[in-house]
Every structure is written in C-alpha cells, then in structure tokens.
Amino acid sequence: MDEVSDKELLARHAQGDPHAFGQLVTRHRERMWAVALRTLGDPEEAADALQDAFLSAFRAAGRFRGDAAVTTWLHRIVVNACLDRLRRKSIRPATPMGDEAKIDALAPKLPDPTDGHGTLLDVTAALSELPFEQRAALVLVDMLGYAVDDAAEFLDVPPGTIKSRCARGRARLAPRLAHLRNRQARGNVQDTDR
Amino acid sequence: MNPAHLDHDALADLAEGLLDDAHAASANAHLDSCAECRERSAEIAEVSRILADVPVPPMPAEVAERIEAAIAAEAMATAKVASISHHRRVRERGRKWHLRVIGAAAATLVVVGAGAFLGVELMRGSLLGSDDHTATTQPPPADRSRTAPFTVVRSGTAYRSATLGDQVTAVVPKSRSLPAADSVSERLQGCVQGITRGAKPVLVDAATYESREATIVVVPTDSATWRVVVAGPSCSADDPAVVEETTIPARTP
Numbered sequence: 001m002d003e004v005s006d007k008e009l010l011a012r013h014a015q016g017d018p019h020a021f022g023q024l025v026t027r028h029r030e031r032m033w034a035v036a037l038r039t040l041g042d043p044e045e046a047a048d049a050l051q052d053a054f055l056s057a058f059r060a061a062g063r064f065r066g067d068a069a070v071t072t073w074l075h076r077i078v079v080n081a082c083l084d085r086l087r088r089k090s091i092r093p094a095t096p097m098g099d100e101a102k103i104d105a106l107a108p109k110l111p112d113p114t115d116g117h118g119t120l121l122d123v124t125a126a127l128s129e130l131p132f133e134q135r136a137a138l139v140l141v142d143m144l145g146y147a148v149d150d151a152a153e154f155l156d157v158p159p160g161t162i163k164s165r166c167a168r169g170r171a172r173l174a175p176r177l178a179h180l181r182n183r184q185a186r187g188n189v190q191d192t193d194r
Numbered sequence: 195m196n197p198a199h200l201d202h203d204a205l206a207d208l209a210e211g212l213l214d215d216a217h218a219a220s221a222n223a224h225l226d227s228c229a230e231c232r233e234r235s236a237e238i239a240e241v242s243r244i245l246a247d248v249p250v251p252p253m254p255a256e257v258a259e260r261i262e263a264a265i266a267a268e269a270m271a272t273a274k275v276a277s278i279s280h281h282r283r284v285r286e287r288g289r290k291w292h293l294r295v296i297g298a299a300a301a302t303l304v305v306v307g308a309g310a311f312l313g314v315e316l317m318r319g320s321l322l323g324s325d326d327h328t329a330t331t332q333p334p335p336a337d338r339s340r341t342a343p344f345t346v347v348r349s350g351t352a353y354r355s356a357t358l359g360d361q362v363t364a365v366v367p368k369s370r371s372l373p374a375a376d377s378v379s380e381r382l383q384g385c386v387q388g389i390t391r392g393a394k395p396v397l398v399d400a401a402t403y404e405s406r407e408a409t410i411v412v413v414p415t416d417s418a419t420w421r422v423v424v425a426g427p428s429c430s431a432d433d434p435a436v437v438e439e440t441t442i443p444a445r446t447p
Contacts, residue, residue: 018269025265033253047257051264055433058268088439123248142245160212167210171202174237177244 006070014062021058028071029054032078038139039082039132041124045089046082053081068153075154079136086132119180126176134169137162142170198224205235260432267432344386346398346409347372353403353410353424359442362412362422366397366445375400384431386411389423396420408437420444 004012006027012020032053036046057077064073127135133155140151141162148166152159200208200221207213208221225231349365349372365372386398389411397412409425419441426435 021265021269022262025261029258029261030253033257034250038248038250043254043257047254047260050257051261051433054261055264055268058265088436119244120248123244138245142242143248144250145246163210164207164212167206167212168203170209170238170241171206173241173245174202174206174234177241178237180240180244 007066010061010064010070013058014064021061024057024070024074025054028074031071032074034144035075035078035139036082038127038143039079039136040085041128045085049081049085050078052084053078056081072150072153075150076156079154082136083132122177122180126173129176130169130172134165134172137165138169138173141166199228200224200231200234202234202238205231206238209235209238263432267430271428344390344395344398346375346378346382346386346400348375349399349401351399351401351410352405353401353408355404355438358403358422358424358438358440362397362410362420362442363445365399366412366420369397369399372399381430382409385409385425385429385434388429388431388434389413389425389436403437406437414444415441418444 004023006024009020009024009027013024029050032050033046036050036053037043040046040049053074057074060077064070127138130138136155137151140146140154141148146154148159148162152162155162204213204217204221208218211218213221225235347369349369351361351365353361382400386395386409389395390413393413395411395413397410399410401410402408403410403424407427409429411423411425413421413423415421420443422438422440422442423434423436424438426437429435
C-alpha cells in the first residue's frame with residue numbers, strides 16, 4: 001500500500017501532515033541503522049546518531065531540494081550525524097571493544113559463535129582504527145554494497161575519491177584481516193613476512 | 195624487501211583501477227612472476243569479501259521506539275509554535291480558517307502525548323531492569339522517589355566551554371552544600387535519566403552554559419573519568435538536547 005513516493009511524503013511533511021515523516025522514517029530506518037551502526041561500530045552511539053539525524057531531517061525537510069533522491073539526502077544527513085558524534089566524542093578514549101554485551105548487540109549470535117563472533121570482533125576493531133573517511137567509504141561500498149557513485153553522493157566527494165579511500169582502507173585492513181581469510185581458505189598458510 | 199615488490203597500497207590501487215596505464219602494466223607484469231605479491235593481492239580482494247559477509251543486525255525495537263518518541267516530541271514542539279503564531283494571526287486578522295490549523299495541532303498533541311508517555315515508560319523499564327511487563331500498560335506509579343536518585347543543585351556557576359572541566363572539578367566537591375532546586379520537573383527528571391542511563395550522577399547542576407540556561411550532568415564512566423554532559427533547556431527523556439559533551443579525569447574524594 002506504500003505507493004506514495006519519498007518526495008511526496010517529504011512534501012506533505014513540509015506542509016504540515018503529521019504522519020508523513022513517520023512513514024518516511026519507517027521506510028528507511030533499517031538501512032540508516034546499518035549505515036550508522038557500521039560507521040560508528042557501537043550500537044548506543046549509532047542510536048544517538050540516528051536520532052540526531054532523523055530530527056535534523058525532520059527540521060530541514062522544508063529546505064530539501066528535489067534535485068537529489070530523498071534517500072541520498074537522508075544518507076548524507078546520517079553520515080554527517082555520525083561524523084558529528086565522533087567529533088563530539090573525540091576527547092574520549094577509543095571505544096573499548098572487549099565488552100561482550102556490546103558485541104552481542106552488534107550482531108546476532110551466529111551458528112558458529114567462535115568463528116562468527118570472532119570475525120565480527122576483528123572486523124569491528126580493525127575498522128575502528130581507520131580514519132573516518134576510509135571507514136565510511138568501506139562501510140558503504142564493501143559492507144553495505146552501495147555503488148561507488150552513490151557513496152560519493154552520500155559523502156559529497158567525487159567518485160574517484162571514494163575509490164581511493166576504499167583502496168587505502170583495504171590496504172590497511174588486509175594485514176589485519178589476513179588471518180580470517182587463512183582460517184577459512186586452507187591449512188597450508190605460509191607467512192608472507194619477508 | 196625487493197624494490198620490485200608491490201605493497202598493499204599499490205596492489206589496492208591496482209585492483210581499484212587507480213594506477214595509470216604504465217604503472218598498471220608494470221605491476222601486472224610483476225604479479226605474473228611473483229607469487230608473494232599475488233598472495234598479497236589476494237589478501238586485498240578478500241577484504242571486500244570479509245566485509246560483505248559481516249551480517250547487519252536489524253534495528254532494535256527500543257531504538258525504533260526511541261526515535262519515534264523523539265520525532266513525536268519534535269512534532270509537538272513544532273505544533274505549539276505553529277498554533278501560537280496562528281493564534282496571533284487569527285487575532286490580528288480575524289480569519290477563521292486558521293482554526294483548522296490549530297485543530298490539526300491539537301490532534302498532534304494527543305498523539306504525541308501517548309508517544310512521549312510510551313518513551314518514558316520504556317526508559318523506566320530498561321533503567322530499572324524491570325521484568326514487569328505490565329509496566330508499559332499501567333499508568334506510572336505515584337511514588338517517583340525511586341526514579342530520582344539524584345539531587346538537582348543550583349550552584350550559580352556560569353559554565354563556559356573553555357573552562358568546563360575545571361569548573362566541574364571545582365563544583366562537584368561542594369555540591370552537597372549547594373542549594374537544591376525546589377522542585378524537579380518531570381521533563382528534567384527524564385532528561386537526566388536519559389543521560390545517566392541508570393548510573394548515579396555525581397552532579398546535576400541547573401546553571402548556565404555560555405550564558406544560556408543549561409543543566410550540567412556529571413556521571414562517572416569508570417573509576418578514573420567523569421562524563422560531563424551539558425543539556426540545553428529543551429532536554430527531555432526523548433531528546434537529550436546535548437549542547438556539549440566531554441570526558442574529564444575524575445576527582446577522587
């Protein structure tokens with residue numbers, strides 16, 4: 001029954017329809033949650049960022065220009081809210097990732113808890129060491145499967161910049177995640193240290 | 195390392211098509227003859243696959259509800275402003291059609307009231323770790339004392355961004371001798387509980403920050419640090435309206 005377009009909903013909201021914005025939120029919140037959770041690596045931070053983001057979108061709806069898709073506009077707001085969160089927290093020490101409760105909240109228990117849980121831990125920890133720009137690009141393109149052009153629009157940079165951020169990020173993650181690959185690939189792992 | 199070997203950066207650039215033709219050709223030629231670099235190149239390719247395989251959990255229901263409540267509160271604030279300005283215009287111009295807008299605003303208020311109530315209840319349930327499932331369907335208990343394990347003081351401090359940490363460090367030790375606020379509004383209670391998330395704050399100070407009304411909430415994060423949150427006047431259970439947040443070394447008593 002959701003035949004109304006995003007743009008139409010946003011326009012109705014701007015005109016005072018009290019239900020239109022809620023529909024937009026319901027429609028897109030899972031996707032936005034994935035972006036925020038993976039970008040920030042912490043469910044509480046992600047929830048805070050997402051709340052900030054939807055409130056800014058609520059207030060800024062009247063300034064939305066129809067030249068971009070509503071989803072692009074929303075992604076931009078979410079990414080910026082994540083960045084704001086990180087800036088605000090920058091005085092704090094890096095998020096400790098050893099907390100089991102937090103890890104549980106980050107991903108559902110997988111059939112093989114040692115492997116799946118460990119992988120998530122390693123990936124989250126490795127991602128958290130990347131600069132925000134590289135992490136955001138990798139989260140969008142590699143983790144969540146967005147096209148480079150879409151990621152470029154969300155982050156408001158040229159597509160070439162996204163490619164180079166992804167490449168830099170992959171290069172930094174490769175040594176950190178090599179053990180995951182070896183674990184799954186084969187037994188005859190030879191260390192490539194020269 | 196053999197200077198002809200390719201490092202992770204070069205290999206990642208090659209894979210992403212970022213090297214110019216000459217560099218790409220020589221890199222590919224090297225890869226043809228070097229198993230070690232092929233192995234590294236495979237590592238790079240695997241990064242994308244490993245990242246793609248990490249599952250994303252669905253948004254927790256409480257997060258969805260919290261966001262709904264925050265938007266409902268925002269809608270209420272907007273509706274109030276709209277109805278006040280429309281009242282004014284109605285008086286000035288004597289036009290009746292504005293009443294329709296006021297009617298819409300009033301309808302929003304009702305919906306919002308229910309949403310805000312739900313938000314408070316959910317928060318209380320999660321804060322107290324209550325297993326009582328009836329909590330969300332019953333009206334809040336009259337006795338609020340158990341949900342307010344903090345005192346709001348009025349130190350009269352004019353907090354400033356540059357000196358926030360030092361000012362907090364100075365105020366906390368004398369907070370017990372400071373005048374307490376006569377009454378704590380439900381909004382402020384919800385605000386503080388939303389920030390402390392069940393922890394006992396070492397200071398809740400109704401003061402000013404950069405010359406604006408603000409509530410300074412200080413919560414111990416561990417034995418060594420305090421989290422200092424400056425909440426604006428609109429801070430509530432649903433929206434902390436955080437103006438500033440920082441972490442400072444805890445002052446040992």
